[in-house]
Each structure stands twice: as C-alpha cells, then as structure tokens.
Amino acid sequence: MSVQEKDEYTHSAGGHEVTVGIFDSGIGGLGVLHEAVCALPQARFLFYADRAHVPYGERSEREILSYAEEITAFLRERGCAAIVIACNTATSVAAEALREHYRGEGLPIIGMEPAVKPALEWEPEGPVLVIATPVTVREHKLQALLERLDATHRVHVHPMPELVRFAEGERFEDPAVEAYLAEELMPYVEAGIQSVVLGCTHFNYFVPQLRALFGPGVRLFDGNDGTVRHLAALLGLQAESEPDGRFRESAFDQTRITCFDSGVEITDPAELAFFSRLHARFAQTRQ
Numbered sequence: 001m002s003v004q005e006k007d008e009y010t011h012s013a014g015g016h017e018v019t020v021g022i023f024d025s026g027i028g029g030l031g032v033l034h035e036a037v038c039a040l041p042q043a044r045f046l047f048y049a050d051r052a053h054v055p056y057g058e059r060s061e062r063e064i065l066s067y068a069e070e071i072t073a074f075l076r077e078r079g080c081a082a083i084v085i086a087c088n089t090a091t092s093v094a095a096e097a098l099r100e101h102y103r104g105e106g107l108p109i110i111g112m113e114p115a116v117k118p119a120l121e122w123e124p125e126g127p128v129l130v131i132a133t134p135v136t137v138r139e140h141k142l143q144a145l146l147e148r149l150d151a152t153h154r155v156h157v158h159p160m161p162e163l164v165r166f167a168e169g170e171r172f173e174d175p176a177v178e179a180y181l182a183e184e185l186m187p188y189v190e191a192g193i194q195s196v197v198l199g200c201t202h203f204n205y206f207v208p209q210l211r212a213l214f215g216p217g218v219r220l221f222d223g224n225d226g227t228v229r230h231l232a233a234l235l236g237l238q239a240e241s242e243p244d245g246r247f248r249e250s251a252f253d254q255t256r257i258t259c260f261d262s263g264v265e266i267t268d269p270a271e272l273a274f275f276s277r278l279h280a281r282f283a284q285t286r287q
C-alpha cells in the first residue's frame, strides 16, 4: 500500500474516534457490521468480505488460517484499532493464533462463538440445537465449549453448509432453502426443539424461514449483539441503545463504512446498494 493510500484510510477516521476492522468469508459478517454500526456511532468501519474464498466452512484449517492472517494484516495496515472476526468458522481456527501474533501490538482480536450459553439458560431443561458450518462443528473450540456448558448433553449440533451457498448465491427467498431446511431439520422440529443457535453468521439471512419451520415459539440465538458489546467494552466505548436494550437503528452510511471484496475496495454503486439492502434486511430480522 502506498503511503498516500495509508494516510487516506488512517486520516479518514478523523471525525470518528476509532476505526474497526470486521471480516468474514462473505456477506454473513454484514449482520455483525449492522449491529456495530448501530451501536457505535463514534466509530468508522472497514468491512472485508473474502468472497473469493467462501465457503470457509468446507476448507482446510491451514487455508482458513492463512486467509485470516492476511486479512488481519490488511486491516491493521489501514489503521484499524480492533479486529472483529465476524465468522464462527475463522474464529474456531484462527482467533488464538491471531491474538498471540498481535499481543505485543495491543491489537484486540474479537472472535465469535455459537451462543450456546444464553440458549441453555433460556431453555433450562429441554434440548437445544446448534447449527453451524462443518469446520465449526468438528473444531475443538465448540467441543470444548460444550464440555464446559453442557454437562447433561442437551445440545444437538448439526452442520448446514448449503445455507452458506444459498446466502452467497443471494438466494434468500428460494423455495430450495425451505426444502433444504425441512430435510435437514425436521427431526429436531418433531422433537419439539424451541431453542436454536445460529452458529454461522450467514444463517441470519434465513431467520424468517427458520421461524416458519420451528413455529412461533422458537427462540433463535446469534452472537452478533454479544460480539459488539464485547468490542465496545474492549475499546472503552459507550454502545448506543434504545430503552429496550437494542442498539439504535442506523443507516448504511458510506462515509463511515468502507467495504472490500477479497482485498479490492468496493466502489461499484450497484454492489454497495446491494450491501445497503442487506443492512436494511438485518434491521427487520434482528433477534
């Protein structure tokens, strides 16, 4: 990156207290960005979607680690004071290594993990379902979390890789999504599960279909809100909330958000309009 380019990113934090980098394999991380943009009006954001390499959930640990390292260095170079891994899969594989690497520089690395704890607390006796990518399901991190929290083995874990493909293919309302959800999840619906953890940020795009399948009593848990509260606490920032505790809704403001697609800044108005529409969609489906 040229010195001039670097200056441009660093100085454009001016007017805002801090620049935060948020990354995901693709558009799933826009749900985390949405919460962060609403919660932290004093921050500006660099959002990096690694769409050239999505889906991470079906790649090797080595590949995922190398992408996460490259992206973190990219965001760091552009002046980010904290990095949010808006991806459960990349967190499982790379968060520890990244924290170790950046410890000396004091760069906070905020990861995500499936919101098992609130789900178990909300459902004090019955079963809980966690859906995630194949990598998250098999990684040690989730297994260790379940060993710690789920002594009575109430948690069922199910990989749903196709949901990532549907989201990236922008097939949000496709009947094939409903068919896939029914095929994979009907046994859990029939078992009366009412507590479902969205262990992949791409799955938030299918909240309406999941509600329709499990019925009106279902409670869906994601880690977006908790991740942003953690980010705010680490940066010593006050999160802007409504009286009901939700973050105050805020538009997709391009003076505060710069987006990258696998290292290339997104400037195409049609693509930015698409991201802006997804941002608005999260306003309607947030938990």
Ligand code: DGL
Residues within 6 Å of the ligand: 024, 025, 026, 028, 029, 054, 055, 056, 057, 058, 086, 087, 088, 089, 090, 133, 136, 164, 199, 200, 201, 202
């Ligand atoms: N959005 C990511 C997650 O939260 C991963 C999706 C993928 O690339 O497989 O796990």
